[in-house]
Amino acid sequence: MSEQYKFHRTLSIHHPPPHNLAVGIFLSIAMEDPYAAYRPRHSTHSSIASSSKTLRESGYYYSSESYALLGMPSSAKTADGMKPSFSPAPSRNETPSRPKWLSPYYLIPTTVLVVHTLLLVCSWTFFSITISRPAALSPGIALHVRDHIQSVTMVVTLVASFISLVSTALYTRSILYSLARFLEGGVSLYTIASATRIAEPSPLKDFTRPTWTIAALLLTLAVNSQTAGWTTLLLPKQIEITSPMTGFELDMKSPGFKRLVEDNKDIINADLFSRVIPITEASGGTAVSTHFNLPSILNFNHFSWTNSTLGVMPVALEEIESSILSVQGENIPVNVKIHRKENTPRGFPVRFSMTQQGFTAQVSCQQRNLDANTRPSIRLRSQLDRLFDSPVTLAQLEVVCPTASSATFSEPVLTSTNVDALFGISCPVIQINGGRRWDLILAGSGIYSAIKTTVCSVWPLLDLVNVDYDDNTFVFNSSFPSFINGSIPWSYDEAPWIGDFALSVFLRGLRVGQSTTGNSMGDTVLTFLSSVQNDPDALSQILAEYTRGVLELSVTMLRMVFTQYGNGLYPGGSSTIPESMRLNINGTHRATTIGWHQARETAASVLIAPTFVSVVSILIIVATLASKGRNREPEASHYFDPGDILHIISASAAGGMKTELTPYHEDTVESSEHVQIKLVPVEGAESRPGFVSWENAK
Structure with a gap:
């Protein structure tokens, strides 16, 4: 990036017209997106594009280069009081400087697969060990836990909440990642709205697709039940450690004892x-x-x-x-x-x-x-x-x-x-x-x-x-x-x-x-x-x-x-039970302590919610990668996040949406099922990706 460009990225406005400044700030917020290098220089049918035209006519020009931040207008009044001038926008072909593997396109699926696989392996390994036999804490720690059970419960609950938070965040990213990839091939507006609600997670309020509604309800319950499952699994409690016992006692049926009684x-x-x-x-x-x-x-x-x-x-x-x-x-x-x-x-x-x-x-x-x-x-x-x-x-x-x-x-x-x-x-x-x-x-x-x-x-x-x-x-x-x-x-x-x-x-x-x-x-x-x-x-x-x-x-x-x-009393005045008069006995010793053991009556339900969330997240990523295969998307699309409202606004304002949508007071759910959109470059391969009506993209 040139030093001249970096210099002009600094906001320096000297007494701009008040109304134009307000419009510039609004557009800086509304148009924030990762596609600044590909932003079209044309008007659209949207109100945002109209405002953009007004701003250009007023002498201001706006630009952005960041995934997260839009650039603000930059002006510098000349010494002779002439009209301010602005630096040019960065080149369209300029790509983000971060390594490719750190982009969401590669980072999200890798993180989801690795973390959720680790959660599954660790949770089920711990579960298998503690259901097969009790696992006790060391005596010193067991006494400390017994004396501070409320504090221990709080700490374990916090740990369970953190694990659930990580699991939920990756579950959300897996759905949004899949949605972003399938947008290239085209999906309905209903799919976008429903998928983002399921990713929140939140149940669907309609039955346009009953299967989706049921799945959304189950996933919402599972995601919100993870903390309970992890807490039940990890919280130490009173357990019994069983140990075999062996020994001997006097056998009153032995011939030697019979003779001893009769003779004495x-x-x-x-x-x-x-x-x-x-x-x-x-x-x-x-x-x-x-x-x-x-x-x-x-x-x-x-x-x-x-x-x-x-x-x-x-x-x-x-x-x-x-x-x-x-x-x-x-x-x-x-x-x-x-x-x-x-x-x-x-x-x-x-x-x-x-x-x-x-x-x-x-x-x-x-x-x-x-x-x-x-x-x-x-x-x-x-x-x-x-x-x-x-x-x-x-x-x-x-x-x-x-x-x-x-x-x-x-x-x-x-x-x-x-x-x-x-x-x-x-x-x-x-x-x-x-x-x-x-x-x-x-x-x-x-x-x-x-x-x-x-x-x-x-x-x-x-x-x-x-x-x-x-x-x-x-x-x-x-x-x-x-x-x-x-x-x-x-x-x-x-x-x-x-x-x-x-x-x-x-x-x-x-x-x-x-x-x-x-x-x-x-x-x-x-x-x-x-x-x-x-x-x-x-x-x-x-x-x-x-x-x-x-x-x-x-x-x-x-x-x-x-x-x-x-x-x-024994022969020869002995006081030890002779071998011939001994009866072997056995038993089981049970000592209570603090540790982990899964109760049989609740064992089946402990990991249902965490496992369900992890498996769904992994399957979504695997299915997405398998369905897309080697199809290459424009690199700019790699950064699109359908869960970010700013990205949605930016993609909608790209100029490719020409479908007239249903008014708010009417049934928007049913009509959205028939609106098909894609995320593709709006004006050629080098232009910024945006939403395009499916009919217009064909």
Whole structure:
């Protein structure tokens, strides 16, 4: 560009006529376009061309060379006061000085394809990773995010908004780029108007082309939903990191343990648990409460159970102290291992589940009228005496079991003169198939006479059960998951070698709960019985559930004693579970932390909007490039932007539009469908491109 031309581009007007100056400024704004070098020097039928002629006649001349700015009139008054003179316009053949690859013709499709492809690849890669498995933040960052969740949400939303803004901008450019390319071959005025509205994006208000209207609505929804999709994808939230767990516990079905119990009956009995026998009443009451859908929790030895213990050995993730055998207590070792894949921070909820061996009892109770002449026979023996000048009664139950030739006596208890007591005794029964069961006989007297003589048939069973461990920090303050809830057991096997021991614990608890004023088990049974008086089978259900709960607790205590350090109960005085008595167990550890994971119920919708926008943008560019092929456009057309109102005005004022358009108050939509226009050089190959009626361009 010549120095003389650059000099005259500087605006220097000395007292021009006011009306001509206004016209010049108006035209400088209205005619701003990238085609200054090709601007025609002729009048058109437009009002803008008429104003241009007026300006030329007034002695002013305007010119422009820029894509974005039009030149202003330049005047310089001579020293002798002559009429101002103006510099000539730049040459028509002068092209923009910027590199060709930076022109919109090349830059827009390249940017759209690269950026939207990256968005698709990155979003779906991240989505695939986080839906297949959770991705956790480092422990330190997770704690920071948890403590500043609102700030993190704001930052992520801003990032999502920025990504959506870039995606939307490129989506808009792809449509406008395609429209600019197809203008060379000719399109309807309706196509131009509709395409620019879709690019905004904005729905179409007419149904001239129903397909376009529906597509515009879908694209508008998709573009405006991108932020929601990106935020849902990128926002870190609470997730669970699962890790497998393996370990072992005492196998009560192993032949070695069976022999151990049978050979040490004098040791493995209720006397072993004399310190914790009173807890049996709470265990029975918890089981009854659960049966009648009443919330109840049993707390024992650092653990809390719903329903009952289910006869399982509670799994601890750290050594805990057990005081079952002595006041000093011994620790219970950790016999499980967590195979962690990622570290999780402390202070977040932790839970795990294990498949373990449990114990239960099938208990069936029935009221029977028994006396000294029935089989089994029953007789209450009592003796009134005085103790420290207070009358007391020493009482016991005498029973002759069906398979016994002599009577069996319950342990004598001190009670009131009215014999307010609840008695129990068990009779072993050999079944026809060779199996064993126990008939537990319970009888109340005095204030417990409502507990009629009942025979409960008991079948001890070993089973498998899924046990859930939870830290439940909203209820308990525990350093490890200690809240236990088990599933319904399955895979039952009879375990008669445990029957005598379990029932001895039940009967010891019944006797320990007896006093001169009453019986704790009897009080519990009467309490439940009074609340379900309308059920004729209530007493049988209460006694059956109570018995089951106590028997399950007895085996849980037995497992704890055989697992803790220093028990000395194994052969040779060992305290470690021998390999032959071990049962392998496994489970799943679940630790809560902060990270990313896509929920299955919303996964399908997270990336619908961003993906739809990216795919449409890419397809538009690909289809445009494929349809145009190697067809070359005039280089000046490369800069035309149908989304820029100044470019539209400039192209319309080029002089090629001779079609009379419908007035504003009439239906302009339908008529615009029939107006076909092209963007071509108006006056020869070297002239400025502008809108030309299709009929005139042929």
